[in-house]
Amino acid sequence: MRCRLSLIFSLSLLGGSLFAQEIVMKDGTMHKATEMRREGQFIFYKTLAPNTSVTEGVVAVAQIQSIVFPELEGFAEARVAAARGHALKVLRITEGLVPLVRVHADLPGNQWPDVMRLHVPALVAGGNSEAVSALQKQWVSTADTDLDNAAKVLFLNKSDPEKAGLAWAALAKPGASSLGAAISWLGIGQQALESKKWGLAIRSFLSVELFVPAQRLLHPSALLGAIRGMLGAGDEVQARRLLVELKSEYPDTPEYESAAGLLP
Amino acid sequence: MANPRNHTACSPCAPLLQWPQVHWQRPLFLVLLVLWVAGMLFLPGARLLAQNPQTSEAKLNEVYAVAMGAFAKGEFQLAVEGLQQMLALGASGPGLESVHFSVAAAFYNLKDYQKAKDKFEAYKKLYPNGSKAGDAQLAIAQCQLALGDKEGAAASFASLSGASQTEQVLLMRASLLKEAGKPDEAMALLEPVFQTGLKSPLFADAAMMVASTEVARGNLDRSWKILASLHGRPDLIEDPLQLNSLTFELGDAFFGAKEYRSALKAYALVRQRDELLAVGRSRLLAISKKVDFNIAVAKSDPSRVVELIATNNRLKAMFEEGKQALEGIEKAPSAVGALRMRQARCFQEIGRLWEAVVLFEYLRQGGEPEAREAALYSLAIFHAELGNAQEALEAIAAFEKEFPKSTQLQTAIFIQGTQLLVKEEFTAAIGVFAKLLKMAPSGPHAEASQFFTANALFSLGKYQDALEAYAGYVKKHGKGENLEEVIYRIALCHFFSGDYAKAHPALEAYLDKYGDGLFSADASYRVASCYQAAKRHDDVIQKCDAWAAKNPNSALLGEVFALQGDALVAKERRDDAVVAYRRAVENTSNEDVVGYALFEANKQLQRLGKWAESASMFREFLAARPEHPAAVSAMYWLSKAMVKEGKLSEAKEYLSEQIAKFISDRQRDAVEQLITLMAQFCSKRPEQPNSVISEPPAAYDATVELRKYLDAGKFPDSAISSARIMFAEAELLRLLRRPEQAVLKFDAICEQFNPKDLGAALLAQCGDRLLERGMRKDAEKFYRALASEFPKSELLDYSYNGLGQIALLEGKAAEAISFFEMAVDKAGATSKLREVTHGKAKALLLLGKLEEAKTVFEQVASTREWRGECTAEAVFYLGEVAFAKGDISGAVQYFQRVFVAYQRYSKVVAKAYLRAADCFEKLGEPEKGFAHLREMISKEKLAAFPEMESAKKRIGSEAQR
Known part of the structure; x- marks a missing residue:
């Protein structure tokens, strides 16, 4: 049996709540665990008895119906940062959470998809090559097809640009609203900028804003790309109007700073 | 719920949407009842006694x-x-x-429900103060x-008192x-519930109702805040379609209030049908799993x-509700088209045209004809506004083809014409x-x-035709909004036709x-030109x-000074002309005017011999x-001026520096001019100072001199440098008069x-x-490269x-004439x-x-000015x-x-x-023809030409005869 990372959730890490997670078994019983440790296909846990003494228990993963994990530290803050387009801030938080949630990624109720929903777009917007490689090495499916496809595109962008191009063409269909489509449009837009195909660049970047409104982490770079395209096409008027939008929605982002520099 | 089709701000192509009925009832009551009944069974003293002693x-x-x-077990009939x-x-x-x-x-x-009521x-009649009187009243209301009987229900709900006024009842x-x-x-009823926050689906329902009411009352910002927070809590939303339609409605309300940015924010939250279905199915799956779990x-x-x-009965009821909601979503027509149309209109209103373009391009690909028509038409307009004339034309072409009977067709064709003008395809625009005008001679x-x-x-440049057209305009639209410009252009037609006699009075x-019309400054300038x-x-x-005094900041100031310079030259007031030309250079940004005035000034300075001033002018x-x-x-003229000042070495140094700056730049097509000048300077031995006239002159090698100033080693290593x-x-x-080597x-x-x-x-x-060498294919490559890569070159x-x-x-x-x-x-x-x-004339002859x-x-x-071989050729032709x-x-x-007159040009x-001999033959005077041929043969200069062979053969044949 492969050794799994043994990780302990302790009260000190989780802010001192009475219990950290609820382990709901298939037979309906529930264990409120203050600490939980994974050892292969078993979970060892500690729980507080009514007389405040600590008891220990162990359950088989196969018998678990679901685990209700507590809110991850910093995750709410990461969500707020994501809504504001602060990719680097999101990454600072999610990079610390990835190993925590990765351990239980196969358990029902696990938080791996939730963290990946922020981490993947944050990597697209602000991650470096090493961070992408690190994620790729430990990637497991989130059971969310859109999210899994998006991760594949992210990895291809780094490892196989030619295949990435094919993926972009497949995903970036008119009106598509998936994260994978958004990542593809960013790639197509960047290529178009480099080839000075301004019309294609503008359309691709704006497609992220228009058709994938929920992925706000990607919007600052999309809007900046569109501004570059507009300036390349000689349309300063439209570029300035878009700059107003960028300032209004994502004022504290490096993308806004860059755009403001292009349009003094 | 509002029907988007009836929304005043929508285009008529918004599809009809049917929104599901809102059900605010909940099956929670059943749970309370069951528990109470179960409890009753075990209440001490709650005995059932038989009235019939037999039982x-x-x-x-x-x-x-x-x-x-x-x-x-849910077997209610039993x-x-x-x-x-x-x-x-x-x-x-x-x-x-409890039985009752x-x-x-x-x-x-x-x-x-009737029997239940x-x-x-x-x-209630039997037990007016019964322990479940409140529940019974609640049940009656339901x-x-x-x-x-909504009125009755409202009264019944209102009459509930105390603890019976639960949040659900209030809702x-x-x-x-x-x-x-x-x-x-x-x-007033909901606010207290809502203020306690989003704790459960019930509270979410209350919040939605508050949001909906606020929309109706016009408090859109408050409604927006509520809906935005609801969208952040999908776990509490049991009817996502309802939230969706409410969000859509809010977006429309913002649109109607012309708050387009807010409308866009609301529309951005509206989920697509696939997303709603996925959320719905996921929720049903979760309920189903929960039911199975409870059974286990x-x-x-x-x-x-x-x-x-x-619990499972409750969950099953929720499942059924959810399933119905899902079916509602599946049956409802897709609202994507209507949503995108609204978003496009919002972007249009706030002037973000590219976003509108992307959305209309999306709608163009959709299947609904009304949406496609609006999309194509809008694309034409937006591309025209964005300056994308070609794309505007493509959209119009598609529009015309697909919707030839559209009420917008005339406007689309008009835009087509304007875009052709933008592209300077004037003939097409006229068509x-x-x-x-044929379609709608009195149209808008x-x-x-x-x-x-x-x-x-x-x-x-078809000024006569333009004059007729302008006259037609004046006749038909004597009070039209373009009349002033038309009158001015009529004058310009005469002007540019060179008919100053008519231009001046016009x-x-x-x-x-x-008076002080739009074109007054220009008109005054043209009068001066007349x-x-x-x-x-x-x-x-x-x-x-006078013009300069009146229009000191006009963009035409440079042209006016240049004109004044020309007049001063004609009066031989060359010094004043120089001043005028230099003022022209300083007061214009028009490159043509700068170039003209600068070099005209230089011409006058050359004539005045004022080389120092010429040099100074060019340096400035x-x-x-x-x-x-x-x-x-x-730079070329500056160098020449320096030489004229006796500063040959300085001039060569200067030229060498300037050539070095530009020699690798393909785009600088006057570098060759500098190079030619340098060669000129180097080709002549520099004049010896008087003091050394008596000594034999030092050997002078022009090539060495040239290499001194054009040292390939000092220039960047590039093909263009080497070629130059x-x-x-x-x-x-x-x-140096070595033409063969030069060639x-x-x-x-x-x-x-x-x-x-x-x-x-x-x-x-x-x-x-x-x-010249007859290598046409190779020549063509060079000519085509010149046209494609230097479309603005003076050498085009x-x-x-x-x-x-x-x-x-x-x-x-025909192709030749075109070129x-x-x-x-x-x-x-x-x-x-x-x-x-000359070439055109030959093509016309052909x-x-x-x-x-x-x-x-x-x-x-x-x-x-063209006297030379071509004159001889022209006479020949x-x-x-x-x-x-x-x-x-x-x-x-x-x-x-x-x-007789062009003997120098032997070929011709x-x-x-x-x-000539052919002509005489045709005229029946062959002897005169042979006389000409004999004269031709006597000319040694003509010996190398193929015509000589023909002449000899003809004379030879005649001799044989």
Whole structure:
């Protein structure tokens, strides 16, 4: 049996709540665990008895119906940062959470998809090559097809640009609203900028804003790309109007700073 | 819920949408009932007693237990039968209260609301202060609601007191109030619930109702805040379609209030159908799993059976509701098109046209015709506004093809015309406007179409046609909004036609009528130009001064000073002319005016011998405008001025520095000019100072001198640098009168370098050289590279001329004419006007257009500035024209004129002799022809030409005869 990372959730890490997670078994019983440790296909846990003494228990993963994990530290803050387009801030938080949630990624109720929903777009917007490689090495499916496809595109962008191009063409269909489509449009837009195909660049970047409104982490770079395209096409008027939008929605982002520099 | 189709802000193409009914009822009541009943069974003292002594207590309890057991299992009909049996058996006692209540509850769960209501009312009558009187009242209210008696239900809900006024009850009351058109009362009930926050789906429902009420009341911002927070809690939303439709409605409300940014934020939250279905299915799956889980738990822990059955019944009810909601979503037509249309309109209103374009391009690909029509039409407009003329035209072409009967067709065609004007496709634009005027001679675009047609003719230089068109406009639209411009353009038509006699009064008439009109400054300037044409130079000078005083900041100031300079030159007031020209340079940003004025000033300074001032002027110019297209020419003249000042070495140093800066830059096509100048400077030995005249002059090697200043090692290593250095060497050889070596050197450039490596000047010269050598294919490559890579070069006419000459040699006369015309129209034919004109004449002759050809040949022959071989050729071809027309005598005269007057041009002379002989033969005077041939053979200069062989053969044959 492969050794799994043994990780302990302790009260000190989780802010001192009475219990950290609820382990709901298939037979309906529930264990409120203050600490939980994974050892292969078993979970060892500690729980507080009514007389405040600590008891220990162990359950088989196969018998678990679901685990209700507590809110991850910093995750709410990461969500707020994501809504504001602060990719680097999101990454600072999610990079610390990835190993925590990765351990239980196969358990029902696990938080791996939730963290990946922020981490993947944050990597697209602000991650470096090493961070992408690190994620790729430990990637497991989130059971969310859109999210899994998006991760594949992210990895291809780094490892196989030619295949990435094919993926972009497949995903970036008119009106598509998936994260994978958004990542593809960013790639197509960047290529178009480099080839000075301004019309294609503008359309691709704006497609992220228009058709994938929920992925706000990607919007600052999309809007900046569109501004570059507009300036390349000689349309300063439209570029300035878009700059107003960028300032209004994502004022504290490096993308806004860059755009403001292009349009003094 | 609002129907988007009826929204005033929507285009008529918004599809009809049916929104599902909102159900605010919840099945929670059932849970309370079951638990209470279960509790009652175990209440001490709640005994059921038999009134009929024949019926034992045990029997009653047994019937009761069976009935309640059936109730717990959801077998409500059995429960009703059992409970009614109990009543029939004459049960009595405190426990009867629960029986009466349970019967009512069972009817309720069987959805027999009338019977349920009757039974609950009966219960209340029997037990007015019963422990479940409140629940019964609540149940009555729900029955009334189910039976459609909303008024009764509202009253019943309102009459509930104390703890019975749960959040759910408040929600129901609020819903009824809202439906009754009493939103303020509804809000008063909901606010306390809402203020406690989003704790559960019930609170989320309350929040949605508040949001909906706020929309109705026009408090859109508050509604937005609520909906935005709801969208952040998908876990609490049990009917996502309802939230979706409410969000859509809010977006429409913002749109109607012209708050477009807010509308866009709301629309951005609206989920697509696929997303809603996914969320719905996911929720149903979760409920289903929960049900299965509860069943599994119940099996392992029988003590929880009742509780879990009740929970599962509730979950099943939720599942059914969810399933219905899902079916509603599946059946509802997709709202994506309507959503995108609204978003596009919002972006349009806030001027973010590219977003609107992307959305309309998306809609264009959709299937709905109404949406496609609106999309194509809008794309035409937006692309036109964005300056994407080609894309606008494509959209209009598609629109016209697909929707030929659209009510917007006329406007679309009008836009088509305007975009063709933007692209300077004037002839096509005229055709489009003509089509529109034919379609709708009095339509909304008729006036503008007529105006633009006239303008297009003006732009084509067809001033007579433009005059007619403008006159037509004035006649039809005497009070049109473009009248002032039309009147002015009429004057300009005369002006640009060179008819100053008509232009002047027309301009004065405009100024009289419009005083300080839009074009007054320009008109005054043109008036001065008319005086210049009439050689009234004093008036011109005065008028220019007056104009400058009146319009000190006008963009035309430079042109006015340049005109004044011309007038001053004509008056031989050269110093004043220099001042005027220099003022022109300082007061214009027009590059053509700068170039003209600068070099005109220089001409005058040259004539005045003021080299120092010339040098100073060019230095100032280069310091102020180092990147100006005329910069390299300025360097050229500066260097010449320095030489004139006796500063030859300085001039060479200066040239060397400047050449080094630009020698690797393909785009600088005047570098060759500097190189030629350097070669000139190096070709002559520098003058010896007087003190050393008596000594023998030191040996002077021009090539060494050139290499000193053009040292390849000092320049960046590039193809263009190498080519230019070879060019310098070729120029030097030419200046040193070694033409064969010069030609060889130049040929090496043509052979060693790719067209993409060379600048405009070398491309032009290589093309000509290769054409001269008969290497047409290679020449064509150089000419085409010149046209494609240097479309704004002053040497562009080399390209069109060269391509025209090639076409002519290949017998493609029409193509040749097209190139020659482009040389004039597009490139100005500054360098190759003679060749182009002559070439066009030959092409016309080839096409058999004899009269036209004759006119042009006469023009070539009579143009003094073009005197040379082409004059001889022109005369020769006039002979060919006469011959073709059958005027053989006339042809003879032309041919004879060639070999009499143009003996220098042996190639043409040889042909002329032969053709003269042909003419005489045709005239039946062969002896005269042979006389000419004999004369021809006697000319040694003609020996190398192929015509000589023909002549000898003909004489030989005659001799044999």
